[in-house]
């Protein structure tokens with residue numbers, strides 16, 4: 001916060017006073033995005049983005065939900081997109097969970113009685129699981145697209161994990177390399193869009209951040225036996241970043257009575273940004289699942 005008390009400028013030099021935002025517990029400006037239906041909303045969906053990306057990349061999914069008269073909200077995690085913070089660095093993974101709950105509380109003040117769902121992708125899926133376990137009564141259901149539950153065994157072998165934890169004390173800012181977006185989606189247009197998006201972090205993942213993601217997988221594994229909310233999971237069999245066995249482990253472990261896993265054969269990691277037939281199927285399944293649960297709770301029909 002600049003000395004004159006103004007909220008200052010975003011990493012892209014936009015005046016925060018002109019942006020939708022909130023100030024997190026560390027005094028950092030967190031950029032917010034809202035997709036509002038024209039009529040009175042019937043439900044809320046909190047979209048939680050993954051590492052390196054930003055919330056505006058979820059406009060396609062948000063538009064589908066707005067079409068159901070659902071109010072969609074999201075923010076850029078600290079160190080991502082238009083929020084403050086060193087790029088793709090976080091001192092403790094729980095900061096993402098804390099900031100997420102702060103945004104949920106802000107939206108709850110406006111819509112105290114509407115059912116709220118949370119939808120997370122990849123690292124955002126890990127954040128969503130931890131948020132749902134922190135405040136289960138807040139949410140009517142959790143939707144996870146290729147969530148980070150177990151790391152890919154090739155990228156997180158025991159030796160690499162051990163080495164990363166040692167390196168974290170010696171060279172925390174050493175780069176572990178970048179994600180090849182071609183390994184994340186078969187949709188060349190989406191790959192190009194991601195590769196040229198100025199709000200995406202295109203630098204390599206630092207050792208200290210990789211260790212936080214490893215910590216996240218440990219927190220998630222501890223959380224699974226306590227996860228009781230309605231769950232819709234999506235995972236591709238060709239996901240090279242977050243192991244599909246993580247979603248299978250979640251399905252086998254969580255005591256939720258309402259849990260569904262949709263597996264996409266040959267699907268890559270970013271199922272919401274994949275080949276058109278895959279992504280449209282994911283969006284249709286999300287739409288159907290939410291409507292079924294809204295009708296089951298008697299939530300107001302769309303007007």
Ligand SMILES: O=C(c1ccc2nc(C3CCCCC3)oc2c1)N1CC(N2CCN(c3ncccn3)CC2)C1
Pocket residue numbers: 049050051052053121122123124148151152155156179181182184185190191194210213214217241242270273
């Ligand atoms: O949240 C993640 C992410 C990124 C890197 C990761 N590395 C791990 C492991 C590493 C070893 C230790 C344990 C964790 O988990 C990760 C999750 N995201 C969001 C995903 N991005 C990928 C690029 N995207 C993309 N690419 C092409 C086309 C469209 N979108 C957007 C989503 C990656």
